[in-house]
Amino acid sequence: MHMKLQDVRIKYLRFFESQGHTTLPSASLVPENDPTTLFTGSGMQPLLPFLLGEKHPQGVRLVNSQKCFRAEDIDEIGDNRHTTFFEMLGNWSLGDYFKQEQIPWFFEFLTKKIGLDPSKLYVTVFAGDKKNNISRDMEAVELWKKLFKKHGIDAKDIEILTEQQGGERGMQGGRIFYYDAKKNWWSRAGVPDNMPSGEPGGPDTEVFYDFGTKHDTKYGKQCHPNCDCERFMEIGNSVFMEYIKNSDGTFSRLPQHNVDFGGGLERITATSNNNADIFKVDALDIVIKHIEKLSNTAYESEHLRSFRIIADHLRAAVFMIADGVIPTNTEAGYFARRLLRRAMLHMDTLGMPKNTLTLLVPDITNAYAKAYPVLQEREQNIQMEIQEEEERFRKTLQKGLHEFQKITTKEISGEAAFDLYQTYGFPIEVTEELARKKNVRVNRKEFDEKMKRHQEASRIGAEKKFKGGLADHSDMSVKYHTATHLLHQALRTVLGTHVYQKGSNITPERLRFDFTHGAKMTNEEKKKVEELVNQKIQEALPVTYEILPIEEAKKRGAIGLFDDQYGDEVKVYQMGNSATGIFSMEFCGGPHVENTKKLGEAGKFIIQKEEAVSAGVRRIKAIFKK
Numbered sequence: 026m027h028m029k030l031q032d033v034r035i036k037y038l039r040f041f042e043s044q045g046h047t048t049l050p051s052a053s054l055v056p057e058n059d060p061t062t063l064f065t066g067s068g069m070q071p072l073l074p075f076l077l078g079e080k081h082p083q084g085v086r087l088v089n090s091q092k093c094f095r096a097e098d099i100d101e102i103g104d105n106r107h108t109t110f111f112e113m114l115g116n117w118s119l120g121d122y123f124k125q126e127q128i129p130w131f132f133e134f135l136t137k138k139i140g141l142d143p144s145k146l147y148v149t150v151f152a153g154d155k156k157n158n159i160s161r162d163m164e165a166v167e168l169w170k171k172l173f174k175k176h177g178i179d180a181k182d183i184e185i186l187t188e189q190q191g192g193e194r195g196m197q198g199g200r201i202f203y204y205d206a207k208k209n210w211w212s213r214a215g216v217p218d219n220m221p222s223g224e225p226g227g228p229d230t231e232v233f234y235d236f237g238t239k240h241d242t243k244y245g246k247q248c249h250p251n252c253d254c255e256r257f258m259e260i261g262n263s264v265f266m267e268y269i270k271n272s273d274g275t276f277s278r279l280p281q282h283n284v285d286f287g288g289g290l291e292r293i294t295a296t297s298n299n300n301a302d303i304f305k306v307d308a309l310d311i312v313i314k315h316i317e318k319l320s321n322t323a324y325e326s327e328h329l330r331s332f333r334i335i336a337d338h339l340r341a342a343v344f345m346i347a348d349g350v351i352p353t354n355t356e357a358g359y360f361a362r363r364l365l366r367r368a369m370l371h372m373d374t375l376g377m378p379k380n381t382l383t384l385l386v387p388d389i390t391n392a393y394a395k396a397y398p399v400l401q402e403r404e405q406n407i408q409m410e411i412q413e414e415e416e417r418f419r420k421t422l423q424k425g426l427h428e429f430q431k432i433t434t435k436e437i438s439g440e441a442a443f444d445l446y447q448t449y450g451f452p453i454e455v456t457e458e459l460a461r462k463k464n465v466r467v468n469r470k471e472f473d474e475k476m477k478r479h480q481e482a483s484r485i486g487a488e489k490k491f492k493g494g495l496a497d498h499s500d501m502s503v504k505y506h507t508a509t510h511l512l513h514q515a516l517r518t519v520l521g522t523h524v525y526q527k528g529s530n531i532t533p534e535r536l537r538f539d540f541t542h543g544a545k546m547t548n549e550e551k552k553k554v555e556e557l558v559n560q561k562i563q564e565a566l567p568v569t570y571e572i573l574p575i576e577e578a579k580k581r582g583a584i585g586l587f588d589d590q591y592g593d594e595v596k597v598y599q600m601g602n603s604a605t606g607i608f609s610m611e612f613c614g615g616p617h618v619e620n621t622k623k624l625g626e627a628g629k630f631i632i633q634k635e636e637a638v639s640a641g642v643r644r645i646k647a648i649f650k651k
């Protein structure tokens with residue numbers, strides 16, 4: 026069946042709803058309350074507390090399609106299956122069902138709802154880990170055997186263990202393959218030995234689709250499901266998350282056994298089209314076709330890589346900007362910058378006219394109009410950010426290229442690469458791309474070290490900064506978080522409803538809030554905003570939340586960063602009630618104080634600084650002062 030992303034997304038959500046799951050909206054690409062990481066890279070990240078036992082307000086069976094960004098895959102982009110941004114279809118059992126239910130459900134979804142031919146499906150299972158006393162997953166093997174048998178397939182189980190052994194031994198007529206922990210164990214830190222104490226994980230079973238293409242011996246003598254040639258594609262991973270690492274290095278069972286299933290939406294869609302190139306799924310294909318037109322170059326042979334880099338990087342940047350990330354030189358913003366600048370280099374390679382990156386934005390926002398209407402709502406802003414980034418980069422690009430041509434060594438030192446970064450704004454990927462063309466190496470290690478030292482140095486003396494949200498859940502951070510909601514609404518009241526949040530960053534010492542607004546705030550405006558926030562603190566507004574259907578929340582006028590998606594329900598925090606008047610209503614995961622008067626204990630709310638972050642975006646730093 027030929028399907029679009031939206032078709033597969035909806036089929037998946039509906040299928041698991043029919044199995045008693047509640048649909049959750051995707052969390053933001055920028056974790057709001059997790060200072061340990063810049064981006065959401067898997068479906069389990071936002072659900073971590075609930076996998077560890079906290080009660081989820083929506084129940085024990087959840088389903089979602091989570092926006093993910095994996096920076097670590099940036100160098101892989103160019104093949105037929107990797108993208109930095111993707112959606113991960115997830116189904117979650119929080120101490121409820123386990124293997125007996127999950128494995129047959131996923132199989133049914135693939136064969137009945139997506140229409141995949143079972144004879145093209147191959148699976149891998151956990152071979153066991155003697156050292157850590159974790160047994161081989163025979164239960165999963167038996168379940169798979171039974172399912173294949175129903176389709177007349179005699180599923181033989183075969184020992185492979187490692188990629189190298191796979192390359193030597195090949196398929197051996199197998200259908201089910203045992204691999205070691207490197208392939209069939211999942212935790213955020215990887216294999217059991219690498220997990221820090223307190224980290225949950227478990228064995229997994231993965232499903233691969235066989236596109237039937239010829240094996241490429243570049244990747245090993247023989248082919249096997251985890252081979253990197255383009256024959257097999259992993260389309261789903263059921264993690265049976267039932268272990269936790271103890272501080273003495275041993276493993277215990279978690280109080281509840283969980284299922285964390287993750288499947289690549291783009292990849293499953295590609296299999297439904299029986300086309301191994303995931304850039305042929307609708308949302309990416311439309312961008313590729315547009316690039317073909319603009320560049321007058323065909324999507325084939327040596328050009329594939331450039332096309333894929335532009336389409337992937339642009340899509341990731343669009344989603345990031347919609348979630349409040351602006352191209353800058355630090356933290357999350359630096360990823361948006363790197364993606365866009367590398368895409369620009371490949372525009373030039375293909376002969377796309379300059380300043381046309383922004384023309385591709387509507388292709389993406391249209392393709393996601395149903396699932397993420399916020400992209401269309403913010404389309405102009407997204408285009409503006411991309412346009413400005415292109416203009417900024419073009420200003421130094423020629424000079425940088427000129428400098429680059431002067432380099433005649435066989436290896437570009439970390440120092441030279443760092444100079445290109447500092448002086449001409451060349452992210453390391455841009456230097457690497459140029460070096461690749463010249464057949465020259467870049468000393469990446471030396472560059473990374475220099476970059477790290479540079480970042481550390483610029484941090485010294487600077488305030489303690491955390492990414493996208495609260496540094497911790499200390500009393501002061503929570504107070505500043507509640508104050509952020511008051512500030513957001515106060516800005517909208519004083520400046521107008523064009524103001525919306527682009528980002529926030531909270532520590533126990535202060536809050537920082539980025540928002541859309543075209544001009545420097547006048548002293549009078551700042552004063553008005555401060556007064557309004559302090560007035561609302563004095564009014565002692567109760568702070569409550571409700572879980573509401575998204576449409577209802579929007580109807581009531583809730584604001585905030587969380588309003589993408591198809592989803593059903595969102596958490597909405599309200600400051601004030603019908604007695605006091607409702608001042609603010611905002612999508613948010615919390616936590617907050619229970620009454621705004623608590624903020625009064627911290628002192629008076631004061632705007633310390635108001636400055637530009639980029640065109641159209643301002644930043645406020647504010648504190649409480651006694």
Ligand code: SER
Pocket residue numbers: 066067068069115211262263264285286287288
């Ligand atoms: N956590 C697993 C993964 O990211 C499955 O969702 O692959």
